[in-house]
Amino acid sequence: MYGKGIIQGLGVTLRHFVDTYLEDIKWLGKKRYYSEEGIANRMSSETRGIFTVQYPEEKLPVPEEFRFIPFLLYEIDEDGKQQDRCTSCGICAKVCPPQCIWIVRTNDPETGRPVPEPEEFYIDVDICMNCGFCSEYCPFDAIKMDHDYELAVYNRHARNIYNKAKLSKPVSYYASIRPSNYSREEAARAEAEAAKAARKAGRR
Ligand code: SF4
Numbered sequence: 001m002y003g004k005g006i007i008q009g010l011g012v013t014l015r016h017f018v019d020t021y022l023e024d025i026k027w028l029g030k031k032r033y034y035s036e037e038g039i040a041n042r043m044s045s046e047t048r049g050i051f052t053v054q055y056p057e058e059k060l061p062v063p064e065e066f067r068f069i070p071f072l073l074y075e076i077d078e079d080g081k082q083q084d085r086c087t088s089c090g091i092c093a094k095v096c097p098p099q100c101i102w103i104v105r106t107n108d109p110e111t112g113r114p115v116p117e118p119e120e121f122y123i124d125v126d127i128c129m130n131c132g133f134c135s136e137y138c139p140f141d142a143i144k145m146d147h148d149y150e151l152a153v154y155n156r157h158a159r160n161i162y163n164k165a166k167l168s169k170p171v172s173y174y175a176s177i178r179p180s181n182y183s184r185e186e187a188a189r190a191e192a193e194a195a196k197a198a199r200k201a202g203r204r
């Protein structure tokens, strides 16, 4: 019979419509919308009724390895000052396939000698292709890929060249979005420090 598929399709839609209300009643008192638990439930194979995400009020959690625009890491020293991890070595700018990183190196005003920190650091986020090469090749774990994908602006020519201030985020932020990567890197760092200390002690 012609149109049988259409009727079946409408039946599926109607079932989802009714199921949505039944699920809402089942979840009374618990948050089915705008909560991590609710999103997890609607993402599962057990879900019934509406499973669309109410973006932007709700957002799907991204996996740890999700990568968007890079950001620069800084530590806070004992005096509360921001210490960039970046040494302005320039490796990330060299390996960046579309060449969207610009670094201005710092020079000591008295001696004119280079200081291992960037005076400025720019990334054109319209050109960045989110490949993650900069992060992979950085020898100092100073640049990492961010999870923040909400970068829409009204004037991209004026707003989408990020400078050092806009790119810089604390190490604690990195630890919060990539906990297993952070732990692995910190363990490797501690191991390298211990090996270095042991070598030094052996030479004495
Ligand atoms: S982010 Fe890393 S690779 Fe890029 S200049 Fe800084 S230290 Fe070098």
Ligand code: SF4
Pocket: 070, 092, 095, 096, 097, 098, 099, 100, 101, 123, 127, 128, 129, 130, 131, 132, 133, 134, 135
């Ligand atoms: S993610 Fe890729 S394209 Fe973007 S700045 Fe890093 S190396 Fe360049």
